[in-house]
Amino acid sequence: TQLLEQSPQFLSIQEGENLTVYCNSSSVFSSLQWYRQEPGEGPVLLVTVVTGGEVKKLKRLTFQFGDARKDSSLHITAAQTGDTGLYLCARSQGAQKLVFGQGTRLTINP
């Protein structure tokens, strides 16, 4: 059972466009992680957000943690073909393991 809902499930846009993907839960997170997974590879951690309202930037990627710590968004500015991949949000459960959402599969077309 996935405790995290990600939307949209699929997104295909042209290079140079902006996009936002979302991660939502009915429960409060102590922290939330965003991972990116490329085909044939394991997921790689992009960022961890901890504080409600926190905004973190990683080059063209902006991550925001909701004030109530129940949701998060990832915004990509001027998308590039190299941004193509599966974007996963995750949260700790019981401080022992990570639980993942089903992911947003992003395709950037040249």
Added chain:
Amino acid sequence: DTGVSQDPRHKITKRGQNVTFRCDPISEHNRLYWYRQTLGQGPEFLTYFQNEAQLEKSRLLSDRFSAERPKGSFSTLEIQRTEQGDSAMYLCASSSEAGVDTGELFFGEGSRLTVL
């Protein structure tokens, strides 16, 4: 390369056969995780070890699945009497104690299982 390595990368087997996957974690990491990922889904937790102790198993891990980490280093995941529904990518990850707090798991490239 000192990352997490998994072997084999691909395995095709017939229904009813047994398969075993191996994971070598980052050497200084004491936590090791196994996840399963099917097409279009995020990774689903199967089990994890702290050193050699298996501390949690998901209900997804039926009696046909067994995982070991005998010396607290590498781990194996065995599936007995495979079924077509076992077809998936099996991902291994490791972390340090600090990594658990920040949610930073280091994943291998996965072992893709196809059961015919």
